[in-house]
Amino acid sequence: MKRIFFIAFLLINMTAFAQTEKTGNTPKKLVVDFFEAFHAQDTIKLKSFALDGIKMQSVSMDAEGNTKLSSDDYSKFLKSIASIPADASFEEKLHEFRVEENGLLATVTTPYLFYFNENFSHCGVNSFQLVKFNGEWKITSLIDTRTKKNCD
Incomplete structure (x- = not known):
């Protein structure tokens, strides 16, 4: 009987995890969606990703x-x-995603190269602070570095 409960418990947890992954409800997915909207100049979507009063x-x-x-x-x-x-064309090429998630708080950092009209402009690192409200991640703070040096 204990085995049945244990197996049922595992199946329920795996299903819940799979649903979270399937719906894309992850900090990384929010940042990926942010940059898709950024490149599409979709300011309505960009606004929906952030909490009112976001610190930039x-x-x-x-x-x-x-x-x-x-x-x-x-x-x-x-x-x-x-x-x-x-x-005009612009692209922020992201190199990787570093994600730290702890319950309701997450940090996503993304080193990048930025191009405007296909010409290199600058590089740096983005750091997103996210908070989960009612099961939905929102950007509460975004800080970046900008430089033209050591961009390789």
Whole structure:
């Protein structure tokens, strides 16, 4: 009898895990979907991935070698994506995904190379902070680095 309960327990857990994977309800999937919407300039989808009041920051070095931290509103980011001319091309090529998930919190980092009109612009690393609300991952913070050095 204990064996039957144990086997049933395993089957229920495997089914629940498979459903989560099938629906794509993972931190990595959210970031992949984010970049698909980003490249498609789909600001409605981009807005749906983020929590209201998302914190956006970027880290870079100025001409004197000082670290510069800038912050921006997500709404300004969405407007900038929507304003890219149709004849312009842009691509953020991601190298890998590093995912740390712990219950309701996840961090996804993605090293990248960014191209505008097929010309290299800059490289860096994106770091997404995600929180799971009612079973759905949302971006709460996004910080990136930007440089033109050591991009290989």
